[in-house]
Amino acid sequence: MLPFDEGRARLLLARACESAGLPDPADARLLALGENAVFDLGDPAVVAKVGRGPELSERARRELAVADWLAGHGVPVVRPYEALPAEPQLAHGHPVTFWHRLAPAERPARPVDLAPLLHALHRLPDPPFALGRRDLLAPVERWLASAEGHVDPADVDFLRRRRDDFTAAAAELVPHLKTGTIHGDALPRNVHVGPDGPVLLDLEFVAHDLREHDLVVLALSQDRYGVPEEDYREFTGAYGWDVREWPGFAVLRGARETASASWVAQQAPGNPAALAEFRRRVDSLRTGATEVRWYPF
Known part of the structure; x- marks a missing residue:
């Protein structure tokens, strides 16, 4: 099994962006590396989550559905990037989801x-x-x-x-x-x-x-x-x-x-x-x- 590090995550991100018709993410900024690698694409104002393994595909699919459901009930939540279908992009089996980047934080959450x-x-x-x-x-x-x-x-x-x-x-x-x-x-x-x-x-x-x-x-x-x-x-x-x-x-x-x-x-x-x-x-x-x-x- 290939290690899931920043380099591997960037390769998967590039493949997913190509499939989704998004620009080359060569300048994407890594925000977090854990169960997912999270990247800020810069332009467009989108954040991508690259799943650590193919076993996370169903969870990624459910997360997109949950976000739409919660927003429909008035709960303030991060929103999927609506220019794409509400399904994860798959890169070598790894799920990649795309989300609207939020406005800069006013302060740290408490x-x-x-x-x-x-x-x-x-x-x-x-x-x-x-x-x-x-x-x-x-x-x-x-x-x-x-x-x-x-x-x-x-x-x-x-x-x-x-x-x-x-x-x-x-x-x-x-x-x-x-x-x-x-x-x-x-x-x-x-x-x-x-x-x-x-x-x-x-x-x-x-x-x-x-x-x-x-x-x-x-x-x-x-x-x-x-x-x-x-x-x-x-x-x-x-x-x-x-x-x-x-x-x-x-x-x-x-x-x-x-x-x-x-x-x-x-x-x-x-x-x-x-x-x-x-x-x-x-x-x-x-x-x-x-x-x-x-x-x-």
Whole structure:
């Protein structure tokens, strides 16, 4: 399997742009490299998301449909580039989607900016198409397999055992909130505060599941990624409930920590900083050191 790095992503982007009739993206600016490589094409004012692998094609297709559905219900969301069909372009099997570039941010998004967007999302009826569950742990095997030979096999075995344990525990959870549509990765980094207010981004994990998923994310961010306690209190006050009061909180937190540690593994090949972060996360999980700070990738 070819490594998914910036060079590979640019080749895939060039093929997708050619298929879509867009200009040569030689000067495209890389914005992010994770599950997707995200590029600003410059002119036209379009952002492209290049999927890490062909297995993400259905997710990319669903994300385009979700964006149109949410916009139709008045939820401020990033919009697909309407000059193209509402389907991913495929480049050697990798899905590539194109989105309107948003106006420059007025300021960085804060946790409290997320609360009204989640309120709007959580009040929606079910969409006219199927949404899957938010299975945090389903990709763990793929992420760990992509790091084979680059991370300690004992760490891989440890994360697999955690995955199995939390998968079983999550199946027994009793929700406090009504189950329904969720964002699935509800973090301030997935909110853009433009001239017209906050806009919701990165819709690829929108699902039908426990709405507590959308609230555990920020609670974990306060614990692991340094979100200030005051910002977290503003968020829970605006939303109207603190998920840490829910008996199932520890289970969803543990599942998300397991997924987050495993996610970094795919970045470890050729990236010493990612490998160090992977080890930091696994070591803190092994020892139960919930106060150890994690760093975003």
